[in-house]
Amino acid sequence: MPSPLPVRNGVNATRVRLPDDGPWATALDYLLDRWGHVDPDGIRARFDAGEVSAADGTRLTAATPLTAHTFLWYYRDLPTETPIPFDVDVLHEDDHLLVADKPHFLPTTPGGGFVSESALVRLRVRTGIDDLTPVHRLDRMTAGVVLFAKDPATRGRYQVMFERRQVHKEYEALAGVRPDLALPVTVRSRIEKSRSYLLAREVPGPPNAETVVELDRVLEGEVLECSDPPIGRYRLYPHTGKTHQLRVHMASLGLGIRGDRYYPVLQDEAPDDHGRPLCLLARSIGFTDPITGRDVTYTSRRTLGP
Numbered sequence: 001m002p003s004p005l006p007v008r009n010g011v012n013a014t015r016v017r018l019p020d021d022g023p024w025a026t027a028l029d030y031l032l033d034r035w036g037h038v039d040p041d042g043i044r045a046r047f048d049a050g051e052v053s054a055a056d057g058t059r060l061t062a063a064t065p066l067t068a069h070t071f072l073w074y075y076r077d078l079p080t081e082t083p084i085p086f087d088v089d090v091l092h093e094d095d096h097l098l099v100a101d102k103p104h105f106l107p108t109t110p111g112g113g114f115v116s117e118s119a120l121v122r123l124r125v126r127t128g129i130d131d132l133t134p135v136h137r138l139d140r141m142t143a144g145v146v147l148f149a150k151d152p153a154t155r156g157r158y159q160v161m162f163e164r165r166q167v168h169k170e171y172e173a174l175a176g177v178r179p180d181l182a183l184p185v186t187v188r189s190r191i192e193k194s195r196s197y198l199l200a201r202e203v204p205g206p207p208n209a210e211t212v213v214e215l216d217r218v219l220e221g222e223v224l225e226c227s228d229p230p231i232g233r234y235r236l237y238p239h240t241g242k243t244h245q246l247r248v249h250m251a252s253l254g255l256g257i258r259g260d261r262y263y264p265v266l267q268d269e270a271p272d273d274h275g276r277p278l279c280l281l282a283r284s285i286g287f288t289d290p291i292t293g294r295d296v297t298y299t300s301r302r303t304l305g306p
Contacts, residue, residue, distance in 0.1 A: 004053045005073045010124035011115060013053075013073040018066060027052075027072060028062045039077065046074050081117045085274065088119045091145065091298050096291050097158065098123065098132065098148040099298045104277035107140040114140070123148065136162050139244065141259075144171070144282025144300045157290040162241065168286040168297075171236040171246055174279035174304050175255040177218055184214040187249040191242040199262055200244040202252060211249045212237040219305065231258060233304070235283075246280060279304050 005013035016031070024030040031043050044062065046052050052060040054069040086103030093099070100119055102108065107118045115121060124132050135147040135158045149155035161167050188207040193200040213236055220230040234255070236246050244263070250256060251263035258279040261267040281304050286297035 001055065001071070003073050004055060004057045005051075005075065007124065007130035008075055009078075009116070010121035010130075011075075011078065011110065014076045015071055015073050017071055018069060020067065022066065024066050026062065027060055027064050027066055027069070030066055042077060051075055078115050079113050081114065084117050088122055089301065090123075091301070093150075096149065096151050096154045097289075098127070098129075098150055099285075100146045100148060101300050101302060102138055102143055102146050102282075103302070104141060104143045105272050105274060108134050108137040108146055119146065120148070135159050136241070138282055139278075141278040142280045142282060143277070143302050145285045145298050146282070147285065147298075154291060161287050161290065165239065166287060168284075169238055170283045170285075171238065172216075172281045172283045172304055173234045173236055173246065173250060174219075174231050174258045175234060175250055176258075177215070177230055177232040178254055181253060181255075184212055185253070187211045187213060187252065189249070189252065191245060191248055193243045199266060200242065200248050202248060208240065209242040209245045209249070210239040211246060212239070213249065213253065213255075247278075 001015070003013050003015065018027055018030060022030065024033060028044070028047050032040055036043065047060060047062045050059040052072055052074045054060060055071050058069070060069070060072055084103070084106050086106060088103060088106060089101040091099040091101050100123060102119050106122075107114045109120045110118045120132065120134060124130060129150055131150060131152050133149050133152075133155060135149050135155070138144060138146055147158060149158050188210045189202045190205040190207055191200050191209040192203050213234060216233040216235050218230060218232050234250070236250070238245055247257055247260055247263045251260070256264045259276050260278055261270075281300060281302055284297055284299040286295070288294070289296050
């Protein structure tokens, strides 16, 4: 459903579905009841300034009845954010696609306390392309290649590649070495993650996640930011895209990725340590471009250690 309000400072307006009935006479009454404990004066000010809109572009007022519209849009106040001191780079850009090289610690899209400090908002502000939309996502703590669609008319043709698993993805990770583990190995399991639980978990049932794990080389004697030696550089090839899949599968092999504060053991919450990133990198993405028909591969310029 398109927003009647334009993108502002790289951020979309927030959409709210109004209830069909209830004890609230107006849309304003409902919002004050639901979120008034946060910023009642700010909510009223948005209505007074004409910054709350219905789907057809009608501007809501303090007197607009609750049932006059099903949805409304408004601009939320942005949180105060500490700048993440790493740039998101552009690897490729054409009329339809922008390929970014995301740093560690920067989320792909706004969420939680990160709005302006997200790859999407930074790129929208930098390029002036309000329609820019991620085709897929990387975890905030994972660096590497991310695709963004520029044109809403062709966005779906890129998204369907991921749905049909027509994209070849290669990741790189640093982790400990197990001499007793025969590699390469294909890990298959069932991974589930609920919204009420922070971690993804392997559970009994038919597999829905598959990863090929290869040991590229052992980095004995090399000093890395991510870890003390000896460790190994691994190549990971996910055939599915479950949340935290690579981190879960590596931990299940006894190869917890260096810098991972979730797997195999959830550590206490702490501020980001920019000197100790999660040693996981989306190294490359390859596919047949649905617009040009050409086979393309985009590779990150970032590195994990030496």
